[in-house]
Amino acid sequence: MSDLPPDLDRLRTLETWLSISLKRVREEIAAVERPAQPRRSPRPSAAARAAVPRRERTPDWGISSADIGAPVAEIHRGDCFAGGAMQPLSAERARAELADGVRACGVCRPETVLRRP
Known part of the structure; x- marks a missing residue:
């Protein structure tokens, strides 16, 4: 005797629900593991650095x-x-x-x- 539903429609629904749940669990695991990894600040690209206007130097x-x-x-x-x-x-x-x-x-x-x- 199986504890799973006998018809294909309910089995497909259960499969979808389990897939979504597994995806959420994996995302949560990744979020918990993330702080343990060293963080790197993203370096702006050369184009992004060039787009920032330079402030004029304060005169003496x-x-x-x-x-x-x-x-x-x-x-x-x-x-x-x-x-x-x-x-x-x-x-x-x-x-x-x-x-x-x-x-x-x-x-x-x-x-x-x-x-x-």
Whole structure:
């Protein structure tokens, strides 16, 4: 005496159910085993790396224009938060601007570094 159904339709249904159950069990086994394996971070392809826009390098020095919030132009360090939109300058040009009377920022105090020999 078998504990399986006697007709073909129910046997096929049971076969389908067992196949689906076996697939789910195998997926669960793979999920449990996955953390035991060392993880590798996927490297982006060369095309993906090329598609990412490069951020411009922060200039070492800059000059902010006279504007509504700033009545006069000022020399700033490139990373100064008070500089706002600045035009990049070389150290030599920043020294020359300071020598010509352009004001130094009171926050980042670029003259302390620029006037060193």
